[in-house]
Amino acid sequence: MIHIVPKPTDTPDDNSTGAVMRELERADARYGVLDLGAIDPLDSGLENELVWVCGIRQDGHQFETLNVLSLRNRVINTPASIVACASKVMTSALLLHNGVRTPETAYMRSEEQARDFLLRHGKVVYKPLYGYDGNGIRLVTEPDDLGPGPWYLQEYVQNDRDFRVFVLGGEAVGAIARVSDTLMHNIHQGGIGMAVPIDEEMRAIAEASASALEIDYCGVDLLRDREGYTVLEVNGTPNWHCMAAPIPKLLALYLIESEREMRA
Known part of the structure; x- marks a missing residue:
């Protein structure tokens, strides 16, 4: 069974968790919702289970609960990788440590x-x-x-757009360009997203970023300058707005296969 921690920022019009749940249902996969606020991780009864974290609140309780659960369960994404992505300093440090290009x-x-x-x-x-x-x-x-x-x-890298590449299981599977006339191109800040093909340079730096963070799946945000792509940040609980790739289906299949490997 797949235990799901829903994204707290989901809305009826923008429901990342629900999109993956529907794909799990289509695949006849068993799943349930896990409320991190309703369990004692020291006595949760969960062992050798798969826990998918679509999103969490940035508070100590949820991080600590997931950390404890990860001792006896497979957690996707791992608490360590979520924490690393949540901290921009740690993300930068890991990118630099692994030779991934990022703005100074x-x-x-x-x-x-x-x-x-x-x-x-x-x-x-x-x-x-x-x-x-x-x-x-x-x-x-x-x-x-x-x-x-x-x-x-x-x-500051002068630009009129940025790019988000969705990496799943070490492979770049979808990408968008986000365009706006302001500093921020984030869709939540008014940017307009459009699907774009993944070129080889984009693929290489996005996959290297995911490897540096040791994360199952993520959104890698890029800018392009005169030398090529450079990584702004890595999102450990990403949305996938405007991507042409069927991310919810791919993510559901990844969870199903990960659970199957646990049972093998």
């Missing part, structure tokens, strides 16, 4: 260092450390606009 990035508490980084680049992008859906991201051009620290800053 800094994380510091020193205001002097933050000002130096800004002055060196002229324009930088400030991102909340644990932000999501593009919330709180802003362009900074003046030192007095840095705001309170600590600061996670990336060099």
Whole structure:
């Protein structure tokens, strides 16, 4: 049986969890909904089961509950990979450690260092450390606009679009371009998404990113500059708006096959 932790941000019009559930039903796969707030992970009764985490709240309780469950169960995505993706600093560190190209990035508490980084680049992008859906991201051009620290800053890469590549089981299976006339191209911030083919350079960097985060599936966000693609971030609980690939079906089949391998 597949135990599902629903995405807390699902709505009737945008229901990622429900889309995969419908595909599981079409495949006659057994599943149930797992409420992380209604169990004691130290005495959950779950052992050697598959738990699919479509999304979680960014709070300590849900992370700790999943961590404990992962000791005796197969959790997709793993708590460690979800935590790594949730932290932009850790994502950047893992990308750099594994030689994956990403914009120059800094994380510091020193205001002097933050000002130096800004002055060196002229324009930088400030991102909340644990932000999501593009919330709180802003362009900074003046030192007095840095705001309170600590600061996670990336060099600004001029662009009119970004790309999200959906990677499943180590393979890039779908991609979109997101276009807007503002800094943020995220669909939740008004960007318009359109399916695009996956070229070989895009495939290579997206798959390398997923490998660096050791994650079952993810959305890899890219920009393109003069040298090629560069990775902005990796989303461990991604949406798949506008993709031509049947992501819910592919994800359902991946879960079914993962459970089957557990029983083999």
